[in-house]
Amino acid sequence: MAGEFRCNWAWLSLLWFVSVSVFAIQEADGKSIVLAREKNSTHHKQARRKLDDVGGSIDIDCGLLDVLGYTDNKTEIPYKTDSEYIDTGEDREISIEFISENLERTYRNVRSFPEGKRNCYTLRHPEGRNTVYLLRASFLYGNYDGLDQPPKFDLYIGVNKWDTITFDNASQIVIKEILHVPPMDVVHVCLLKTDKGTPFISALQMRHLHNSIYTNKSQTLALYKRLDFGSTTNEIVRFEEDAYDRIWLPYNLPHCKSLSTGLNIDSLNNAYRLPSTVMRTAVTPTNGSDPLEVQFDTGDPISKFYVYMHFAEIEELLENEQREFNITLNGKLLDGSLNYVVLRYLDLTKTIHNPQPITGPNLWFSLNKKENSTLPPILNAMEIYFEKDSYQEPTDQEDVNAIMDIKKAYTIKSWQGDPCAPMSFSWDRLDCSFNGYHAPRIIKLDLSSSNLSGTISESFSMLKSLENLDLSNNGFTGSFPDFFIHLQHLKTLNLSGNKLSGEIPLPLKERSDNGSLLLSVDGNPDLCQQAPCKEDKSTFPLHAVIAIISSLVLFIVLCILVRIIWRRKYSKKPVHLTANQPVTSHEEVVLKSSNTQFTYSQIVDITNNFEKMIGKGGSGTVYHGSLSDDTQVAVKLLSSAESCRQFQTEAELLMRVHHRNLASFLGYCNEGGHTAIIYEFMAYGNLEKCLSGSMKKLSSWKNRIQIAVDAAQGLEYLHHGCKPPIVHRDVKTSNILLNEKMQAKVADFGFSKSFSTESESHISTGVIGTFGYLDPDYYSSYRLTEKSDVYSFGIVLLELITGQRAIIKGQENTHIVNWATPFVERGDLRQIVDSRLQGDFDFGSVWKAVEAAIACVSPTSIQRPTMSYIVPELKESLEMELAREQKSRDSYGKKLKSNSSFDTHVVDLEAASGPEAR
Ligand SMILES: *[C@@H]1O[C@H](CO)[C@@H](O)[C@H](O)[C@H]1NC(C)=O
Ligand SMILES: *[C@@H]1O[C@H](CO)[C@@H](O)[C@H](O)[C@H]1NC(C)=O
Ligand SMILES: *[C@@H]1O[C@H](CO)[C@@H](O)[C@H](O)[C@H]1NC(C)=O
Ligand SMILES: *[C@@H]1O[C@H](CO)[C@@H](O)[C@H](O)[C@H]1NC(C)=O
Ligand SMILES: *[C@@H]1O[C@H](CO)[C@@H](O)[C@H](O)[C@H]1NC(C)=O
Ligand SMILES: *[C@@H]1O[C@H](CO)[C@@H](O)[C@H](O)[C@H]1NC(C)=O
Ligand SMILES: *[C@@H]1O[C@H](CO)[C@@H](O)[C@H](O)[C@H]1NC(C)=O
DSSP states (O other), X not given: OOSOOOOSHHHHHHHHHHHHHHHHHSOOOOSSOOBOOOOOHHHHHHHHHXXXXXXXXXXXXXXXXXXXXXXXXXXXXXXXXXXXXXXXXXXXXXXXXXXXXXXXXXXXXXXXXXXXXXXXXXXXXXXXXXXXXXXXXXXXXXXXXXXXXXXXXXXXXXXXXXXXXXXXXXXXXXXXXXXXXXXXXXXXXXXXXXXXXXXXXXXXXXXXXXXXXXXXXXXXXXXXXXXXXXXXXXOBBOTTTXXXXXXXXXXXXXXXXXXXXXXXXXXXXXXXXXXXXXXXXXXXESSTTSOEEEEEEOOOSSOOEEEEEEEOBOSXXXXXXXXXXXXXXXXXXXXXXXXXXXXXXXXXOEEEEOSSOBOSSEEEEEEEEOTXXXXXXXXXXXXXXXXXXXXXXXXXXXHHHHHHHHHHHTTOTTOOSOSSOSGGGOOTTEEEEOOTTSXXXXXXXXXXXXXXXXXXXXXXXXXXXXXXXXXXXXXXXXXXXXXXXXXXXXXXXXXXXXXXXXXXXXXXXXXXXXXXXXXXXXXXXXXXXXXXXSOOGGGHHHHHHHHHHHHHHHHXXXXXXHHHHHHHHHHOSOSSOOOSOOOOSOHHHHXXXXXXXXXXXXXXXXXXXXXXXXXXXXXXXXXXXXXXXXXEEEEEEEOSGGGHHHHHHHHHHHHHOOOXXXXXXXXXXXXXXXXXXXXXXXXXXXXXXHHHTTOGGGGOHHHHHHHXXXXXXXXXXXXXXXXXXXXXXXXXXXXXXXXXXXXXXXXXXXXXXXXXXXXOSEEOSSOOSOTTTOOHHHHXXXXXXXXXXXXXXXXXXXHHHHOXXXXXXXXXXXXXXXXXXXXXXXXXXXXXXXXXXXXXXXXXXXXXXXXXXXHHTOSSGGGSOOHHHHHHHHHHHHHHHHHHHHHHHHHHTOOOOOOSOOOTTOOOTTTXXXXXXX
């Protein structure tokens, strides 16, 4: 990511819409994963509610740039970016050839970790420690680094190994899932480098499971298989069907047939809360007298496996029919206390699991029909987990808290995850004591020569087991901290080479004197090492002289600086604009310096006795005219004396403001009660008219986005190029004029009001503006800021995109924002884009514009971006469209007929005193 990234609200809002837009464009879904979607909405709502109930679920799309995340439109899982969970690594995108319509959006980008041996996500779930969580890490390499070499690395949960991540190929999605009871309130998920490439991650999820259904507090269970038998759709089932967002893979067995029912299998009474979609299909042996057999070759003779089999009778049994069977695993009854499973139609779902773990490289399940049972066994779903050893305790919590405070105070980024464990991955610059299964403690910390400054954090004294502390050769200031006396085990303390002052606390001195503490404090010039520590006369003169001289020098430098700043500030005044000077005296005085002053009879001449009216607005009528040199102009004749004040404002402003995207002012008339302004003539008139007509040039997206860029630049100039800034206050399509080159200029400063940045905003007495474009925030608060223009510009932008009016006339008049927002939120671009564009545009380009527009029309002004942010966004949008045209030109070798000669960098307008109108 080149360029600066300024994370303020403007970007936030923009990025949010980036995210909305991107997910909307692609038809997202898993590559090998096609998600099932149950159409029954009541069921949806139930599932939805359950996940909402859980609260605090963490869904991270790793490496996502959009700060505000997005909601996956298939799974409806709201993904967040990972910025608040990790501060190392790089955002990367997978190679384009791996992106397909079915690929879930979360796989499109990854966070990769070229730096550091261990990089950790820090997850903090509101439910805290000692309760069960489902954690899921997903990986798709997708040749994001262009090396075409999938890496191999280790995944850790806390201080214990979770799994090794390997890939068969670049397009394989690897998902690891674990049920974990964290011993601490935070969970670290770490990627550890082995020597085979750079670790990366695509997505990370953490969910709270309400019941300790699968594990009791002492176990961590990793998922081996989770299978949905007899699936008729062959689709994966997960959230929202599954309230806990377990992922069920379809699975079918040889010599078996599928059974299914259309009925809803309600599992709400079963603690496992099995999704109906999974439970309403099952397998049964094709030959009714055969057993139902399932085998897995785990290749793992050591691990302890736990099996959960889920059953629901989905066939309507006749009076004399029954289904009874036993379940054996490697020849032994799965649940020793249970001889036979009996299923009844539409009874509650049943889950059978083994209380004692099973080990063995083969798991051979057999479901055997009881002799006098009339029906063969069935199996609806099954889960197998295996226990993960978690023998390593994490570092002592108090030590962790203290060292995290230190990490924060001095921003040490390389410190990640648990400080001590696993042993070979302890943080650099510290040593720990490992004492059997007990929590490791930090015993040594060496932060020497680390460019640290400020005072010494008291958190150092919270590392209660600390034996060696080296803070030498930094820039620590302040008086010698006395909290070190609390470190009972301290054997060496090195504070030399700092700028500490004051004196050494007596207890430390004693320990140093009796040899139990090795204390080094040399090289702290202001530190008193020898009692008594009052004013030491012998060193006084030198210190005093130095101090006096340096303060004198400092004072003089300060004086000079203040003078310079003072001069700059006050000599700057009339660069190109004069500040809010009252226009009290004669207009003539104010307008003396004007370009041209016309008499009323000249105006009559120019307009040929007001022959051709080209516009009528609230403040006056606009006529077409031509000067003696045949330059075409627009003459705005102000209607009433009441407008005189407006006239002054407008004339004054127009004279001072020159920009190629602002309508030029050619002269004025102020004679005998007649007030008129002469503008450049704009051949195509105003944008409102052009948009409502069937103008061919506006059926090109390129032209529209170019107009948006032009208008935005004009406004940006008013807001940020003028001193004091100018708020237009009446931005609307009818105030955006188009010249013969379709170049847009912002016009009509009649209601403009310059305001000074010092007061930031202006409380005005009356709200001025046009219905539909009016900033709701301004309307309710009377606080006028440039953001009011930004809002209105957002409306203009929406009109350009949609071709609709600000107020969409119909049975109920709908505001364009209310109309467009639902579609935008759903990512439904097609519904809003003007059909006159005939779909002939770059999707990304239009989305960028939509994002910008929606950001502009945020209800609260503080959430809106400034025009300075909007302009580059729109330019980028324009570039995307131009690139598309270029591409289609290249690929078809066709010379595109360029029906307009746009140039973003047109010559300065001041020279272009050509005739225009308004
Ligand atoms: C998801 O987005 C795609 C592309 O915009 C769209 O076709 C599809 O209908 C959306 N699905 C849902 C459920 O909204
Ligand atoms: C949803 O399921 C309920 C109960 O199973 C059923 O009554 C209802 O008709 C279903 N609705 C739809 C739209 O299928
Ligand atoms: C990649 O590996 C997966 C899992 O082994 C396999 O299903 C898939 O077919 C492979 N894809 C390619 C393109 O080789
Ligand atoms: C938890 O599981 C372990 C391992 O299976 C077992 O030894 C222990 O008794 C269980 N504790 C409870 C409270 O169920
Ligand atoms: C079913 O299996 C039994 C015993 O294995 C066998 O005798 C019978 O012929 C089989 N029936 C069919 C239809 O294959
Ligand atoms: C399971 O049931 C079958 C059929 O009834 C029987 O032959 C077998 O001995 C049973 N297995 C166990 C371990 O009870
Ligand atoms: C099956 O056997 C059990 C006892 O083993 C008996 O209670 C039940 O009635 C029998 N059912 C049939 C249909 O014979």
